[in-house]
Amino acid sequence: MTTASASATQRVAVTGLRPLDPRRDLPEVVQLIEVGFREELDPLGLKMLERLRRQASYGGWSQLLWGGTLNLEGFVWEERGRVVGNLSLRQAAPGWSGGRIIGNVVVHPDYRGRGIARALMEAAEQAARTEGARWLGLEVRSDNAVARTLYTHLGFQPVGEVAHLLRPGDLPWPDYAAPRSIWRRSRPEDRLLWAGLVEKTLPRLQAQVLEVRPELYLFGSFERKLELWLSHERESAWIQASLEPRLAVSVQSDLKRRFHVWDVWVFPPQDEVGAREAVARALASVPRQRHWPIITFVNSDTVWVSVLQGLGFVQHRLLTQMYHALA
Known part of the structure; x- marks a missing residue:
């Protein structure tokens, strides 16, 4: 300074x-x-x-x-x-x-x-x-020109953009084909596979600002199950059965507030067939009596946006990740 x-x-x-x-x-x-x-x-x-x-x-x-x-x-x-x-x-x-x-x-x-x-x-x-x-990171609405100008003047640079998508709960539940790939439920030891898949999909600095790390993906661990139970939430996570998986899906359901959060990944990020397969896995993971609003965050320059919009998702906002090197 x-x-x-x-x-x-x-x-x-x-x-x-x-x-x-x-x-x-x-x-x-x-x-x-x-x-x-x-x-x-x-x-x-x-x-x-x-x-x-x-x-x-x-x-x-x-x-x-x-x-x-x-x-x-x-x-x-x-x-x-x-x-x-x-x-x-x-x-x-x-x-x-x-x-x-x-x-x-x-x-x-x-x-x-x-x-x-x-x-x-x-x-x-x-x-x-x-x-x-050594660095600062933040997220800002992509259409917030005043804030983005301020951050740019202070030395921040955009390193990625995420589309925040929402599927309203009053829409009919979409028809979908059964998942075709060989999936298996995620285990705590899969955390490195999840983190590796996410890191391959995102630019390095964007992944830093989004704080991608293996600990986010400890699906099925006792501590995570306990935390979900105390929060009245349920979680289902799946990963492609492969030494180098290219597909991964998690569905977290808030039973008290009645909404779902999807975390969906495919590599390469423009693989439309893979994206549709991941969506089929996510839809199959939601019990039919819980057709509530769905929230998800996907990179805006990938095939995910068009695939999900075809299922009734609408863009809630665009978020720009910004990075400022201090050292």
């Missing part, structure tokens, strides 16, 4: 920028996120907001009850005792990558255009540098 940037950060700090104090700020931050991202909240977003509200309501007990599930570090901007800006900052996973992830950058609509977002971002970069981080 330049001397001028550091001076600017110091000036704004005395007028409203300070580190996030979870016990003090979380209720207002939850309200701010709801106002700032109201149009973006699908069932998965509403679930995360509900968890934040629960943390806020439990106060000092939240870390004991929900510790480690949500990030509670970052910066806020305060105006006359009111939190009007927020940014979260946390260590990227895996920890050895040396990165920090920025999230929930939001400014109240009444206070936008005053340089608050820039001040929050500069504070986050300075904190990351102080901690010895």
